[in-house]
Amino acid sequence: MRIIFAGTPEPAACALTALLASNHDVIAVITRPDARKGRGRTYYPSPVKELATSHDIPVLTPTSLRDNDEFRSELRRLKPDCVPVVAYGNLIPQDVLNLVPCGFINLHFSLLPRWRGAAPVQAAIHAGDAVTGATTFRIDPGLDTGDIIGQLTEPIDPADTADSLLERLAHRGANLLTRTMDMIADGTAEYRPQDGVATHAHKITVADARVDWTQPAESIDRAIRAVTSSPGAWSTIGEQRIKLGPVTHTTDPHMRPGDIHVAKNRILVGTGTTPVSLGRVQPSGKKPMPAADWARGTMIEGKRFE
Known part of the structure; x- marks a missing residue:
């Protein structure tokens, strides 16, 4: 498939690495604009942008996707079959979702519908969950409410931090996302509604x-x-x-x-x-x-x- 990858932080770069090694053609990347970091407040590219640039992949960095005609025109020109998404950090309007035949497919680091939202790994540890996991699902207008395609489980060690747990989930989730792309490409993907009690993982502030x-x-x-x-x-x-x-x-x-x-x-x-x-x-x-x-x-x- 022709895919455009959307993501920003290091766990997303892990997924992009796996997709670059797959049989799918990564024709472009969507990521957040360069951000200021450190005491000098210097602008730095996202890990996904750095990886894409090193592979000579075109990079799109829209500030917002809402009312962005230039972005929509570029998406129509590129004609991706599917857009896998990992921690992109921008809302995707319904009309943009409609522009891609196989949809936008999100890799989310929880066992949906448990821990929908911005900080699922942190929420699972804070709640004392014994097991968490990763889920691939087709994005719809709701917050992490779309139909599930694939899932995997991962035990939470009593000494796990958000960093150590996310590192494991990022690597295992990258493989899950690649398998999901394979199933969508060969027509074997099955989509099932989320079932169970939904919980929300809000963004964590200082x-x-x-x-x-x-x-x-x-x-x-x-x-x-x-x-x-x-x-x-x-x-x-x-x-x-x-x-x-x-x-x-x-x-x-x-x-x-x-x-x-x-x-x-x-x-x-x-x-x-x-x-x-x-x-x-x-x-x-x-x-x-x-x-x-x-x-x-x-x-x-x-x-x-x-």
Whole structure:
């Protein structure tokens, strides 16, 4: 098939790599415009654009697809059979969906209809799900509501962060997307309505990543892993913001939520149940470091996270 790939971040680049190695002809790529990053606020291309450029594939970077006649004209000129989509980050209007014979096919990192929305991997970890997965489905006007073509399951390890789980899903999902393209091309794809209770995974903000120390230790553990490494869990000591990596459970005696205690080679913080032991921390303006090293250079005994 002649396909145009739509995607933006690194997991999408993983899927594009698999499609480039397939029998399908990637005739162009749609991705988000270059974005500012870092302290210098320099413009950088998306991982998908970088990969496409390295393979001399034409790249389209519309700011929006709504009321964009130039984009529609280009889509008609290119005449793709299908548009696979992975974390593109732009709404696709119905009239644009209608321009492609085999439709826009999305790879979504959950077992739909569970965790529709922007942050399915983070939501699955935060909720304590034992299993998640990836789904390919035909995009319709709803939010991740289209008919399912393929699915795979992936167990969630108790130590998984959003990064580690997404990395596995990205590689396995890339193969699922390629198989889906194969089935659509040879006419064997079957489309089935989503069945089950739908849940929503909203976009995670920096404010959402603030640790609530009154929660049970298990909930705090999941909440931190769910936002590692982006946007990153955090808390404050006074006016200083501290970024926090994954924690470990302890059986130490109960401490008041947020209280900090410097033990031998461990930094304990009270929760709604048993204390947790901090892993890596990152004070504002500094690099990440082991919590014990941070404590040696900072008088934190008796202080508390707010």
